[in-house]
Amino acid sequence: MVLLAFVDLDLDPELAALRPLGGFFVLHTAVPPRTGLPTLEQAYTPTSSAAASEAYTDPLAFRVRKVARALGAPEDRVAASLAHQGLAARLWSVALGAAALYGQVPDLDPRLLRWDPDGSAPDDLWLGEVRGLPVASLDEVVRERHLVPLATALSSRHGVSVRLLWGNAGAALASSVRMIDRWARTAGRPDAAERARTLAAGLFTHPDLARTIDPATGRRRTCCLYYRLPGGGLCGDCCFDRPPGRR
Structure with missing residues (x-):
């Protein structure tokens, strides 16, 4: 039996250890290049101001429209699903990678995390202050404080559909685990991969995430609607095994 040694480190001010894992894991901690970027709290509860652009007053709607234009989404819900999956993947990757x-x-x-709805990973998120929490808070940090609102x-x-969105969240979490595992193999860090798998298994026991992924095949149980893009x-x-017929 191989014994895995978990060596815990203090969070450094730049979260530099996350960079080798790839862009989805990177979280900027410096001052954003543009002033006035909205926080994710503002994205979940937009404000109204005729003097400001939609990217600042309603960043979530701005992001959905940006995705729709870029991909030619035929329905608003398709763009919303894909925008959701991208943000969920960023949040899970940062939190699970750090854990x-x-x-x-x-x-x-969400009040400390600034978001550029016109940006893409890794230049979309900035954390105003780095402070560590125990790994036991992982579910609260991501699912409860971000994915629920x-x-x-x-x-x-x-x-x-809410069920579709939780399917996205489950798929994003599973993808984060796979990326950590892939990096760990080349970096010689089986301990990191084991910790990520163990933590994710615990997260998947929550009713919001349970049964979103088939454990036998790794396939999700709902569709993100990507097939509906041109x-x-x-x-x-x-x-699905093949794209459903389009109405």
Whole structure:
């Protein structure tokens, strides 16, 4: 039997240990290049101001429209689903990556995390202050404080199914585990991969995430609607074997 040694580190001010894992894991901690970027709390509960652009007053709606234009989404809910999956993947990757490598989770308080809805990973998120939380808070940090209000906002405003959104969240979490595992193999860090798998298994016991992924095949149980894009096919973990017929 191989014994895995978990070596915990203090969170460094730049979260530099996350960089080798790839862009989805990178979290900027410096001052954002543009002033006035909205926080994710503002994205979940937009404000109204005729003097400011939509990217600042309603960043979530701005992001959905940006995705729709870029991909030619035929329905608002398709763009909302894909925008959701991208943000969920960023949040899970940062938090789970830090938990696996540092043994701590950065406090991703939505009031401290600034978001550029016009940006892409890794130049979309900036954390105002780095402070560590125990790994036991991982579910609260991501699911409770971000994914719950994000699902509520997208479902109520863009008509996308809540069950589909939690399927996205489960798929994003599973993808983060796979990316950590792939990096750990080349970096000689089986301890990090083991910790990520163990933590993710615990997260998948929550009713919001349970049964979103088939444990036998790794495929999700709902579809993110990517196939509905012009020329869109199926994702590698899709629940379908072939694209459903379009009405």
